[in-house]
Amino acid sequence: MATVQSDRLFGKSIKRREDPRFVTGRGTYVDDVKLPGTTYAAFVRSPHAHARIRTIDTAEAKRHPGVVAVFTGADMTGVNSLPCGWDLRQSKNIPGVVQDLAMVPHMPLTSDVARHVGDPVAVVIADSRDAATDAAEKVKVDWEVLPSVTATDKATAPGAARVHDAAPDNIAFKWELGGGDVDGAFKKADVVVKKRIVNQRLVANAMEPRACLARFDEATGELTLWVTSQNPHVHRLLMCAFVLGIPEHKVRVIAPDVGGGFGSKIFLYNEEVVCSWATRQLKRPVRWTSTRREAYLTDAHGRDHVTDAELALAKDGTMLGLRVKTTANLGAYLSTFAPAVPTFLYGTLLNGVYQIGAINCQVTGVFTNTTAVDAYRGAGRPEACYVLERIVEAGARALKMDVAEIRKKNFIPKFSGAFQTLVAVSYDSGDYGAALDKLLQMFDYKKFRAEQEAARKQGRLLGIGFSTYIEACSIAPSKVVGALGAGAGLYESGKVRVHPTGMVSVYTGSHSHGQGHETTFAQLVADELQIPIEQVEIIHGDTGQIPFGMGTYGSRSASVGGTAILMSINKIKEKGKRIAAHLLEASPKDIDYVNGSFQVKGVPDKAVPFGAVSLTAYVPHNYPDGLEPGLEETSFYDPSNFCFPFGAHACVVEVERDTGAVKLLRYLAVDDVGNVINPMIVDGMVHGGIAQGIGQALWEGAVYDVQSGQLMTGTMSDYALPKADLLPMYETGRTVTPTPVNPLGIKGAGETGTIAATPCVVNAVVDALAGLGVDHIEAMPLTTERVWQTIQAATAKR
Secondary structure (H helix, E strand, O other): OOOOOOOOOOOOOOOOOOHHHHHOOOOOOHHHOOOOOOEEEEEEEOOOOOEEEEEEEOHHHHHOOOEEEEEEHHHOOOOOOOOOOEOHHHOOOOOOEEEOOOOOOOOOOOOOEEOOOOOEEEEEEEOOHHHHHHHHOOOEEEEEEOOOOOOHHHOOOOOOOOOEOOEOOOEEEEEEEEEOOHHHHHHOOOEEEEEEEEEEEEOOOOOOOOEEEEEEEOOOOEEEEEEOOOOHHHHHHHHHHHHHOOOHHHEEEEOOOOOOOOOOOOOOOHHHHHHHHHHHHHOOOEEEEOOHHHHHHHOOEEEEEEEEEEEEEOOOOOEEEEEEEEEEEOOOOOOOOHHHOOOOOOHHHOOOOEOOOOEEEEEEEEOOOOOOEOOOOOOOHHHHHHHHHHHHHHHHHHHOOOHHHHHHHHEOOOEEEEEEOOOOOEEEEEOHHHHHHHHHHHOOHHHHHHHHHHHHHOOOEEEEEEEEEEOOEOOOOHHHHHHOOEOOOOOEEEEEEEOOOOOEEEEEOOOOOOOOHHHHHHHHHHHHHOOOHHHEEEEOOEOOOOOOOOOOOOOOHHHHHHHHHHHHHHHHHHHHHHHHHHHHOOOHHHEEEEOOEEEEOOEEEEEEEHHHHHHHHHOOOOOOOOOOOOOEEEEEEOOOOOEOOEEEEEEEEEEOOOOOOEEEEEEEEEEEOEOOOOHHHHHHHHHHHHHHHHHHHHOOOOOEOOOOOOEOOOOOOOOOOOOHHHOOOEEEEEOOOOOOOOOOOEOOOOOHHHHHHHHHHHHHHHHHHHHHOOOOOOEOOOOHHHHHHHHHHHHHHO
C-alpha cells in the first residue's frame, strides 16, 4: 500500500506540467491538425423529430462550386449499424432481472426514417468548410412528417408515437434489482413517504466540440483517424469490428489534446464513421468539426429519469425499506453504453451509505424522438444519489427528525474489506460517519439552525441541505462487467520504457482530457523510481504507440491505469536488481532499491545508480547470462472490485421570497477518495464537479417542445450554464480511507462533486421553504420561476 510521506512526490500539490502549453495556446487539438488536400464535411440533418424520408435530391448540391462529393445512406453499402456495447440480455449470474432489450439499428446516415432533430441523412464534402455548408443547404429532402414523442413519462402512454417498429410500445428494456422483504418492510412501517422525483436531461457542453479528421493512405491501405475521444482503442475496435469491417491493424486512432469530455466523448458517433468511410472513397483527408448547435443536437445527453420513490421508516428513523420505479429516457437510439447507465450504474448504488432493510428497484428504459442519452459525468451514480438523498430528507421531515441525525442513525458502521449491499455490489471500505462528523466540525450546525429561526421571524428564507453520498469508481473488473452485459473488458494497460540514459517514457491506455495525467502519472513514476520528475514523460491517446487500453471514464485513471503503471515499474525494479546484482557481484535477493540506486542491503556504499543500470541494459557487455537486454515492461491491470469513494456535502442558501431567486451562501464538502497523488488536482476535480452539480440543481436543463419535438434549449443563449459569479467559494476537506482493492489505495475523485452537489443544493432550497409548508419540489432545475411558483402555491394553502 502506498503511504504518503512529506519527502515524496506522491501526495504533493505540484503544478500541472501540461498547463503551460494550454494557457499559451500551444495545445494540439483535432482542429489544429493540418493535412494537405483536406476536404470538409457538412451533414444534412433532419429538421423534424420524426419523419419518413421519401426522396433525397443531391443534384444541385453536387453542382455547387468546390463540392467533391455528396453521399447518402444508400451510398454506404456494406456499412453496418453503430453498435451498442452493453447488452443487458447477456447479464449472467447476477440478481438483476432483465426483460429483453430492443437492439434497434442505428445507421451512420439514416435512409428510411429520421428519429430525432439532428439525425444525419446525408453528407456534403467540399474543398472548404463554407462550400460544404452552403451546398448542404441545397440538398432537398422530401419529408413525410410523423407524430413524435419526447417526454419521458409519455413514451409508453397509449397512442404514443412509435419510435422503432422493433419496440412497438417504445420500451427498450425492463430491469429489476433488489434484496430483502420489501413488502414486509412497508407493512410494518410507521411512516411511508412517497415522492415523484424528476432528474432532468442535461447537455455535456465540453469546451471543445467533437471533431474528427480521417486520412486514408492508398499506398499502405492504412487509415488514420484523429478524433476527440476519451478511449481511442475502444473507438477503433467498435468502428473496425462492427461498422466498417476494416482490419483493426490497418487503423490508427489518435486522440490528441482534447478539451473536456464529461463522458460525451466516450462513444462512437455517426460523424467519425462517415468521415472514415468517405476518406477511403475519395482518397483525400476528410475533416468535420461540430458547431455548438450540432453539439446540442447530437452529443449524447445525460440523466432524464422520472422516478417514483417510496421509503418505509420506523418511528425512530430506522430505514426499513426502499422502493424505486424509474422510467429512463434513452433517446432515439441505443448509444454505446446506454443500457448500463440507468441499470447497473444506478440500481446498484441505491443502498447508498445506509443500512436499509430491503430494497427493490425497477427500471423501464424507453425510446423517444430525442437525442440519445448515455453516460454524463457520474453516469447513473448522480441519479441514484439524487433519488436516495431526496427521499431520505423527505422521510426526516415526515418524522420531524433532524436531517443530519437520520443519516447518522442509519449509516453503515465503519468497515474495511467488504460490505455486501442488497443491490449486488460489495463496498470496499468506508467510514461514513467520520466524513459527516468532519463536515459538521467545519460548519457550526447548531448555530446555523438558531440563525435560520431568527431569520424566518424577519421574513428571510435560509436553508441548509446535506448530501451523504457514495459512488462506484475504477470501472472494472472485466469478469464482473462481462457478466453484466459489457461487450469488452475494463482493465487498463501501462508500459514503462527506460531509455539507456535513464529517461523514462510511460505509455498509458488511460486518456487525459483535463484530468492532469501528464502530471499525476509522472509523479507516481518519479516517486517510485526516485528520479527527478523531469526525466519522465507520459504518452497517451495514440493506438499506434500505446498498448491496448480502455480509456478514461468512471474515475478509473489513477486507480486502474495508475496501478498498471505501478506494476510495470515493479517489473523494471526487479529486472534492474538482477542487472545490479551482476555488476555488484551479489545475489539479486540482496539488492534493495534506495534513493534512485540499487544497493547491497546494509552496504550503502556498494551501489549502482539507476542510470548506470539502464545503460547496462542496452549496452550489455557485462550482463547476466540468460537475461534479455533492454529495460521495458508492459502490464495489464484488471481489478478485483470497484472502488467506492464517499463523502458528505452541505450547502447554505437564501431564497428571495418575492422573486424565488436562490443565492448560494456557502458550500462545504468533505470527500474520501482514498489516497491522493496530487491534492491540488483533486481539489480542482471536486470544484469542477460541484459546479456541474449546482448547475443541474439550479440552471441547466434540456427542454423539448412536446408538440414539434424541437430542442428548445439548443444554444448557450437558451441552455443556462453555471457562471463563476453565481458560485460561492468552496470549503473543502478530506478524510482518508484507502481502498484495499489496489496497491495505491486510490479510489477515484473525478465525479464526486457532481454526484453530491445536486441533491445537496435542492435539499437546501426545500429546507429554506420548509417554514412555508414545502417538503418537496418535483423537478429541476430550481429556476427563479419554479421556486416562485412553489412559494405562491404554498402561500395559497396556508
